[in-house]
Amino acid sequence: MKNSIRMLGITMGFGLLSLGFSAGAWGAEYGPRMLFKSRATVSGGWIRVGDVAVLQGPRSALTEEINRLPIKEAPAPGEAAVVTRREIESALTAVPEGIRRPWEPAPLEIIVTREGRVLGAEEIGRIIAGHIRKNLPGGNIQVEVREVRNFEEVTLPAEARSCKVWISEPLRKGGWVRANLVFFGNGKETERLTVSARVDLYQQVVVADRYLKRHQEIQAEDLQVLPVNLQQLPPDAVTNPGEVLGKRMIVNLNAREPLRASLLEVPPLVKKGDVVNVILERNSLRISCLAEIKETGRKGDRVKLVNLGSRKELFGRVVDAGTVQLDIN
Incomplete structure (x- = not known):
C-alpha cells in the first residue's frame, strides 16, 4: 500500500x-x-x-x-x-x-x-520556611515553621515539582502569617492552597555561659553564641563576642540570657583613692607630681585629683591606670 x-x-x-x-x-x-x-x-x-x-x-x-x-x-x-x-x-x-x-x-x-503524593503539614512547613529563608536579608537568621493550620491534606500529581509562595504579612520577628502556595507541573498550575503558619525566627547572639555578677569583667569562657527567638531578643543584643571581651557588667546577669550593649561598660582605669602620676608637658617642659584620684575614671575621662604635696585640687584626663595628664584649660 x-x-x-x-x-x-x-x-x-x-x-x-x-x-x-x-x-x-x-x-x-x-x-x-x-x-x-x-x-x-x-x-x-x-x-x-x-x-x-x-x-x-x-x-x-x-x-x-x-x-x-x-x-x-x-x-x-x-x-x-x-x-x-x-x-x-x-x-x-x-x-x-x-x-x-x-x-x-x-x-x-x-x-x-x-500517581500522586500526599501533601501534609510538614512538607508545607518546609516549603514556607525555605521561601522565608531565601528572602530574608543577611545570613544569620534561622527559620522554623512550628505549626500549619487551616488546610486539608491534598494529593498532588506526580508531575507537580515546583511551588511559588506568597506571604501577605511582613515578617519582622516572626509569628502567625498567611501564606498562598501554588504548585506547578509541566508548566501548568496543578494545585492552589492558602494556609496559616506560625513562624519562629532565630538569630545567633552572645549569651552568658554562667551567672555574671555586677562589675565582673567579661572573659571568653563566660560566653556562648546561641540562637535566640527574635520575639524574645532585646534590640541591643550583642552578636559578636569580640565586642564584649574586657568589658564589665553593670548589673547581674543570669546564665543563657543575651548580653546587651546597655548592660556593659568599659572598666574604669582609676578609682577614688588611687595615687597616680600627674604630668604636664609643654614644648620641652615636663612637670610631674603625685596626686590622689577623687572619682572613678576610664581612659580619656576628665577626673578630679588632689596634689599630695600642696593639697591643691587639680583636673586631668586619664591616660592609663597610673597616669593622668594635667588639664589646665
Missing part, C-alpha cells in the same frame, strides 16, 4: 489530538503485538495506550505512535478510573487499516490509578 493515508483526528474530552500514520512507511507489515495489563498507573493527565498495554516487537515509529494514542483523561491524583474495552478499541481506530493487528481483544475493564 503505497498511497499516503489521510491524517486522522481524535477528539477526547476537551482536547483535540491529531495523529498521522503513513501506511507507505510500513506497507502491509504487522503491527506490534499488544499485551494488555489488568491494572496500570499513570503520572500525567491522560491515559494512553502505552499505559495499559505492553507493545512487543521491534521498536519503530509505529510502536511509538500507538503508545501515545490517548484513551481518556486520567483521574485525579491518587484516585483510580476504569478503562473499558470499548474505550481502548475506540483509541485504536487511529491505527491505519493497512496495518495488520496481531493483538488479542482488550480486557473488559482495566483499573488505572494516577
Whole structure:
C-alpha cells in the first residue's frame, strides 16, 4: 500500500489530538503485538495506550505512535478510573487499516490509578520556611515553621515539582502569617492552597555561659553564641563576642540570657583613692607630681585629683591606670 493515508483526528474530552500514520512507511507489515495489563498507573493527565498495554516487537515509529494514542483523561491524583474495552478499541481506530493487528481483544475493564503524593503539614512547613529563608536579608537568621493550620491534606500529581509562595504579612520577628502556595507541573498550575503558619525566627547572639555578677569583667569562657527567638531578643543584643571581651557588667546577669550593649561598660582605669602620676608637658617642659584620684575614671575621662604635696585640687584626663595628664584649660 503505497498511497499516503489521510491524517486522522481524535477528539477526547476537551482536547483535540491529531495523529498521522503513513501506511507507505510500513506497507502491509504487522503491527506490534499488544499485551494488555489488568491494572496500570499513570503520572500525567491522560491515559494512553502505552499505559495499559505492553507493545512487543521491534521498536519503530509505529510502536511509538500507538503508545501515545490517548484513551481518556486520567483521574485525579491518587484516585483510580476504569478503562473499558470499548474505550481502548475506540483509541485504536487511529491505527491505519493497512496495518495488520496481531493483538488479542482488550480486557473488559482495566483499573488505572494516577500517581500522586500526599501533601501534609510538614512538607508545607518546609516549603514556607525555605521561601522565608531565601528572602530574608543577611545570613544569620534561622527559620522554623512550628505549626500549619487551616488546610486539608491534598494529593498532588506526580508531575507537580515546583511551588511559588506568597506571604501577605511582613515578617519582622516572626509569628502567625498567611501564606498562598501554588504548585506547578509541566508548566501548568496543578494545585492552589492558602494556609496559616506560625513562624519562629532565630538569630545567633552572645549569651552568658554562667551567672555574671555586677562589675565582673567579661572573659571568653563566660560566653556562648546561641540562637535566640527574635520575639524574645532585646534590640541591643550583642552578636559578636569580640565586642564584649574586657568589658564589665553593670548589673547581674543570669546564665543563657543575651548580653546587651546597655548592660556593659568599659572598666574604669582609676578609682577614688588611687595615687597616680600627674604630668604636664609643654614644648620641652615636663612637670610631674603625685596626686590622689577623687572619682572613678576610664581612659580619656576628665577626673578630679588632689596634689599630695600642696593639697591643691587639680583636673586631668586619664591616660592609663597610673597616669593622668594635667588639664589646665
